[in-house]
Amino acid sequence: MKKTFYSNGKLLITGEYLVLDGAKGFALPTKFGQNLIVEEGCNQKIEWKSYDSDGSIWFEDIILISDIIKPINTEVESVTNTLITILKEAFLLNPDFLTNSKGYKITTELTFPKNWGLGTSSTLINNIGQWLQIDAFILLKNSFGGSGYDIACAQNDCPIVYHLEQGNPIIEKVPFSPKFTTNIHFVYLNKKQNSKTAITKYKRNGQNNLSQVITLNDQTTSEVLAAKTVQAFEEALEKHEKDMSSILETPTIKDSLFPDFSGTIKSLGAWGGDFVMVISNENPTEYFTQKGYTTVIPYDEIILT
Secondary structure, eight states, X not given: OOEEEEEEEEEEOSOTTGGGGTOOEEEXXXXXXXXXXXXXXXXXXXXXXXXXXXXXXEEEEEEEHHHHHSOOOXXXXXXXXXXXXXXXXXXXXXXXXXXXXXXXXXXXXXXXXXXXXXXXXXXXXXXXXXXXXXXHHHHHHHHTOSOSHHHHHHHOSSOEEEEEETTEEEEEEOOOOOTTGGGEEEEEOSSOXXXXXXXXXHHHHSOTTHHHHHHHHHHHHHHHHHOXXXXXXXXXXXXXXXXXXHHHTOXXXXXXXXXXOSSEEEEOSSTTSSEEEEEOSSOOHHHHHHTTOOOEEEHHHHBOO
């Protein structure tokens, strides 16, 4: 019997990095996500096939159930070893899915290009959580690590404010439907940023005056959500960019790549890659296309509304 599961992608608007330490992050689930299709298999193996949004296969392998159950060396970084790590942790949370199985045929299907960084891993982990009826937040913690905001987006179809309280995820559904969404676009920077590397840099630089920094972040997040005009929205986001630039000791993306742009540019997620949020009075597509950034998506075409 075929079973299909789906999870939303994510964009973190405020609280990047700081959400790891309990700050409040404003996040938006996307219309793009990932499917997980599970069918019964045979021969005590898992036949795994992963499709990109264009229909091409980006990963394919056969994993023996015995390699998941017994300890093996997964220190070498590879897609297969990462997948085995996730499935091993899933097995520890729900052993029945392997001990009582002949095997599986599993297919994943992204509805966004893999390199966009909208949550290839988080949507997979949440889908596995749905399939095996285990807590996806715990599965994430035990495998990849991270704050879990992306799991919260995978599970919710509306804007959220997310934070950790004594290590536990707190999710608040929030209204966000300003009149100025036509002023908002999302631009892909043509490269996927390595989150682990970025987090390591944050941990090295971002621990000074952490309590004060988190308080300022939470105030800014509230200002972003309360903004009634595009001007107030831009001011709050620009303040956030300035604060994070100081913490990370990194120039803002606007200063480094787009200093002549008339409008606001907000980094999202790991600085220097993935998507940025752009707020402007005019459609910014021509500006970014001329600079080689051809993926410019209006708010309503990417965000679940």
